[in-house]
Amino acid sequence: MAVLTRSICTAALAVFATLAGAQTVPPQRDAATLAREEAAIKAARIAQTQAMAADDLDKVVTWWVPDITIRRALGQPVEGAEAARKLLVPPPNPSPNRLIYQREPVSVQVSPNWPLAYEEGRWSGHPGSVANAPVLGGRYSAQWVLRDGKWLIRSEVFVALTCSGAGCTFPAAP
Numbered sequence: 001m002a003v004l005t006r007s008i009c010t011a012a013l014a015v016f017a018t019l020a021g022a023q024t025v026p027p028q029r030d031a032a033t034l035a036r037e038e039a040a041i042k043a044a045r046i047a048q049t050q051a052m053a054a055d056d057l058d059k060v061v062t063w064w065v066p067d068i069t070i071r072r073a074l075g076q077p078v079e080g081a082e083a084a085r086k087l088l089v090p091p092p093n094p095s096p097n098r099l100i101y102q103r104e105p106v107s108v109q110v111s112p113n114w115p116l117a118y119e120e121g122r123w124s125g126h127p128g129s130v131a132n133a134p135v136l137g138g139r140y141s142a143q144w145v146l147r148d149g150k151w152l153i154r155s156e157v158f159v160a161l162t163c164s165g166a167g168c169t170f171p172a173a174p
Helices: 002-021 033-051 057-063 081-088 165-169
Strands: 064-072 077-079 100-109 114-126 134-148 150-163
Touching: 033 057, 033 100, 033 114, 033 134, 033 150, 057 064, 057 081, 057 150, 064 081, 077 081, 100 134, 150 165
Parallel strands: 064 150
Antiparallel strands: 064 077, 100 114, 114 134, 134 150
């Protein structure tokens, strides 16, 4: 009886190990679908940038997951969409030289396997208006995730690489 019980347990473990090791392969997306999704992410970034410039913060946050993580250009961390939104709220009497940020996607790569995408691009901070010369600029990268048919930003990293005038006086995090 003990030998039979041991044999049944061994067989059950072997079946379980086989089933646990078998993973469902997500459906591959074709090149045309990937190109459409890349274009959708670029369009979303452009729309978010326009909303940011117009101080439409309710629209800006629609492209962030609630638990987004951001590393600001000079190194400060930001945790969560609410904290990120607060950083964009204009003060009661905004300075005419308040920085208006622009983000320009350079490349987007969508995974054919997972609901993930990688974006990289250039960003710039313009005093008062995007028509003015930038005082800060650099590169950024972002991880996007597809949720309920919509691409959302899960994480962003901005790095300041150039500056001019007053932009050069802003401190970087140690």
